Amino acid sequence: MAHMAIKTAPAAEQDAAGGAHAGNSSSALVIVTILFFMWGLITSLNDVLIPHLKAIYTLTYVQAMLVQFCFFGAYFIVSLPAGALIRRIGYQKGAVAGLLIAALGCALFYPASMGGYGLFLLAFFVLASGITVLQVAANPYVTVLGPARTASSRLTLTQAFNSLGTTIGPAVGGMLILSTMTAADAATVRGPYLALAGALALLAVLFLAAKLPQIAGSESAAMAAKAEGSALAHRHLLLGAIGIFLYVGAEVSIGSFLVNFLGESHIAGLSHADAAGYVSVYWGGAMVGRFIGFVVMRAVSPGKTLAFNSLVAIALVLAACFGTGTVAMWAILAVGLCNSIMFPTIFSMALHGLGRHTGQGSGILCMAIVGGALVPFAQGALADSLGVQLSFLLPAACYAFILYFGFKYANLYAAR
Known part of the structure; x- marks a missing residue:
């Protein structure tokens, strides 16, 4: 900006x-x-x-x-x-x-x-x-x-x-x-x-x-950015934009399918009205996790924290994909806690060290939020062909890339 x-x-x-x-x-x-x-x-x-x-x-x-x-x-x-x-x-x-x-x-x-x-x-x-x-x-x-x-x-x-x-x-x-x-x-x-x-x-x-x-x-910073190349020349920004796309997509997609998932007879068999209350648990976990992450990242690098959260999210989503009953139900709801620090952490890591390209980089990352439009659409296609439960394999794949990004740049701030 x-x-x-x-x-x-x-x-x-x-x-x-x-x-x-x-x-x-x-x-x-x-x-x-x-x-x-x-x-x-x-x-x-x-x-x-x-x-x-x-x-x-x-x-x-x-x-x-x-x-x-x-x-x-x-x-x-x-x-x-x-x-x-x-x-x-x-x-x-x-x-x-x-x-x-x-x-x-x-x-x-x-x-x-x-x-x-x-x-x-x-x-x-x-x-x-x-x-x-x-x-x-x-x-x-x-x-x-x-x-x-x-x-x-x-x-x-x-x-x-x-x-x-x-x-x-x-x-x-x-x-x-x-x-x-x-x-x-x-x-x-x-x-x-x-x-x-x-x-x-x-x-x-x-x-x-x-x-x-x-x-x-x-406007000087923006004009300088245009004059001296593109922010996309920074590999960590490009990977970060992909990470934002996939993270927003996974978070929104899980929330979009929760009511139907919790309504499955072998999961919780909840009515739509009752299941909606549990969607609040999913989003509430993100709120609680944001404050926990603030404390944790004072001692642990953002990249390592991001990688850890992504790994746990993958495990939880897979448990929801292949489990039944309350195990599958609470596993998918707990993903919200893992989501908490992902957006601001990916965003800040992707912009780190861009200097005068920061404004351009920020715009690229904001546009990557379109993942919230496309990933749920793709999961919808999977849900129609494989069923709601197995369709959650797509968010798991999204978190796998975020795990890679966090691990690859675990020492980003120390290296620059």
Whole structure:
């Protein structure tokens, strides 16, 4: 990412308004933290809606996975236009635009409930497009809303609330959406998603009214990167991008199939509504593991921690593939704990030592999130041909590459 700078007032004006700025920063941080929570909740609701829509429209698994294809495909398609939009209208107005687009996407669930599966897919794409713009616009604010020395703690806080959203989302969705499962149940999405549309619109108003620091981007680093080659010349970035693609794909894919997997008679035989509560356990493990990993990686290298987590994840997924009953059930749920440190660790390792190519590298890694669209789609094809249980061999293969990446660069920071 290009270097960021905060436009500051003259010293006398800053002294006079110091207390007001502190108050504004605190209020703004609260709003940004709510944004992280909201998009975590909205993203994890997909895991509840996929089995719901599959049952309503009698879809194959491949057809049902079009939900994630449209949702995460928006990250790939919209990221670059979102960056251009932010450069044109600024970060604060960009965040407002993202919120309003996401609100529109939620509102589209109402006509979709009467118009068929294709309209649902359009609604998912519009919703994810808004979230993509939000992420491009809101992330920089976390680092500038307070002293630089506490930026890491603020990032940890916002990410924790994002994980809290992914943990709560499936449980709430299970209660509000999966409580009944008849052909007319497409209407059950109307209330929850209209409420989300209203909440996002309200956040847009609050964000527009907030007095936030103005962030100015320096183009010099980006121009230098273009002038002096490509970030892809760094092998660890290329492998890291593949790692992000496969990690996001595996994490999203497992979550997408959990409800159906736990509904299998030889696994747990749960109803969709009951299984949705266990999806929260999967995402909650990632939240808990993030704090454990923070402590562990103070003593153990990130690469070794990543390799260890990947190895355990492979073992757990294989246990779910070939086991039965509670062993298979809890094995797949425990993968969430292993997922916790993977995204930030792969991301930071891939960017290490890139210097002026860091901005370009970051953009490449963000686009690799499209794995969340393609891997579930591929697992859907396996589920249709081999069954849901054996289809989890695909996420196991994804974790195998991440194991290789962690092991290969276990001493990355010591070597540079």
